[in-house]
Amino acid sequence: MRSEKSNGSSIIHRVQEMELDEVELESEYDIEKTLGEGCFAKVLLAVHRKCNTKVVLKAVHSEMTSLKAFFREFHYSYHLSPHPNILSSYPVAFKADDCYVFAQEHAPYGDLAAVIREGGLPEDACKRVAQQLTSALEFLHSKQLVHRDIKLENVLVFAPDLSKIKLCDFGETRREGCLVSKVKCTWHPFLPPEVCEAVSKEKFICRTAADCWQVAIVLFVCLTGSPPWKSADLADTDFSNFLKWQKRRTTKLPHNFRKFTPRTLRMFRRLLEQKPEKRAPVTEVNKYLKDAWLTDTSPLQRKNSDNLYLNCKDDDDDDIKHVSDVSKTRLRKFLNSYGLETTVDQKAVAKRVWEWVLSCDNNADSALDVT
Numbered sequence: 080m081r082s083e084k085s086n087g088s089s090i091i092h093r094v095q096e097m098e099l100d101e102v103e104l105e106s107e108y109d110i111e112k113t114l115g116e117g118c119f120a121k122v123l124l125a126v127h128r129k130c131n132t133k134v135v136l137k138a139v140h141s142e143m144t145s146l147k148a149f150f151r152e153f154h155y156s157y158h159l160s161p162h163p164n165i166l167s168s169y170p171v172a173f174k175a176d177d178c179y180v181f182a183q184e185h186a187p188y189g190d191l192a193a194v195i196r197e198g199g200l201p202e203d204a205c206k207r208v209a210q211q212l213t214s215a216l217e218f219l220h221s222k223q224l225v226h227r228d229i230k231l232e233n234v235l236v237f238a239p240d241l242s243k244i245k246l247c248d249f250g251e252t253r254r255e256g257c258l259v260s261k262v263k264c265t266w267h268p269f270l271p272p273e274v275c276e277a278v279s280k281e282k283f284i285c286r287t288a289a290d291c292w293q294v295a296i297v298l299f300v301c302l303t304g305s306p307p308w309k310s311a312d313l314a315d316t317d318f319s320n321f322l323k324w325q326k327r328r329t330t331k332l333p334h335n336f337r338k339f340t341p342r343t344l345r346m347f348r349r350l351l352e353q354k355p356e357k358r359a360p361v362t363e364v365n366k367y368l369k370d371a372w373l374t375d376t377s378p379l380q381r382k383n384s385d386n387l388y389l390n391c392k393d394d395d396d397d398d399i400k401h402v403s404d405v406s407k408t409r410l411r412k413f414l415n416s417y418g419l420e421t422t423v424d425q426k427a428v429a430k431r432v433w434e435w436v437l438s439c440d441n442n443a444d445s446a447l448d449v450t
């Protein structure tokens with residue numbers, strides 16, 4: 080076995096902390112808009128006045144996260160940046176008002192949740208996502224890191240035909256083998272069974288296999304437009320039907336898997352293996368990239384294909400934003416009906432975020448951007 084030092088991964092496990100300068104955000108940056116809002120952070124598109132450079136500022140509320148957690152996210156984000164399918168973070172971190180802030184590059188087309196359409200995306204676009212996401216995770220896993228929160232919102236889009244995507248949000252990233260508790264705020268349908276069954280606050284071992292499961296769910300959603308089940312536990316009929324088929328207790332293929340070719344089914348069977356120790360590594364996906372994935376292209380998928388390429392020719396940012404906002408709201412509503420896995424008091428978070436939004440922004444327009 081190679082030592083950590085010889086494969087160059089030791090630096091990445093040594094999270095560096097530093098003195099954070101206090102910066103008055105509005106005096107150094109023009110805040111153009113709020114790009115996104117997660118459970119703990121607000122993501123702002125800003126122009127650094129002195130350099131006239133457009134950057135994205137991820138501002139994590141200091142009451143909702145520890146300095147240690149902030150440094151960990153900043154450290155991993157920065158050190159993983161060299162990979163072409165990982166969002167680039169800049170070596171810029173500071174404190175502003177009640178937030179810890181670091182800077183990133185801007186993804187002009189938002190996240191994958193905004194692109195997903197009812198009926199699924201065209202097969203070639205899904206394969207492009209598969210290849211790039213796999214490459215990013217291979218890189219992470221080679222450094223013994225586990226992302227732990229692979230979902231549509233954490234895959235950013237740099238080209239509307241999905242020929243360039245990047246993985247982001249390393250707030251939950253941990254070293255493989257360490258003890259972790261459940262990710263606090265994520266979509267339930269994306270959780271692997273070993274995480275679903277862990278009791279809240281209970282610690283369990285962090286494994287790369289969790290990312291492999293989540294990649295499979297992301298690909299399933301890309302190909303069909305919705306997740307395969309509400310929750311990966313036996314009480315969920317869709318999941319238990321899949322499990323019966325997977326374990327060859329029945330030949331009856333679950334209805335939502337019927338559009339896949341035998342090769343795609345094999346890929347899902349291997350990546351969605353119930354036991355993490357038996358689950359295929361993320362590189363499994365590469366074995367199927369040259370195969371056909373869908374038995375037939377549905378009319379909806381054909382329409383979505385036209386839209387995807389139409390976006391490529393369309394230079395009007397506002398139109399793209401409108402289409403993606405509508406799509407994202409639809410998907411969010413849908414996933415909400417499936418349940419958000421969270422131990423966070425959502426009302427308290429929302430109240431605090433709003434207080435913070437109002438106190439951070441001098442300008443009422445940017446506060447209105449928050450969805």
Ligand SMILES: Nc1ncnc2c1ncn2[C@@H]1O[C@H](COP(=O)(O)OP(=O)(O)OP(=O)(O)O)[C@@H](O)[C@H]1O
Nearest residue numbers: 114115117118119120122135184185186190232248
């Ligand atoms: N660099 C970027 N360019 C464009 N949009 C971005 C960028 N970074 C984040 N976003 C948008 O902001 C959203 C939230 O970002 P991010 O996942 O980093 O925040 P978070 O608070 O960690 O979220 P979570 O709820 O997953 O913990 C993303 O889903 C995306 O829509």
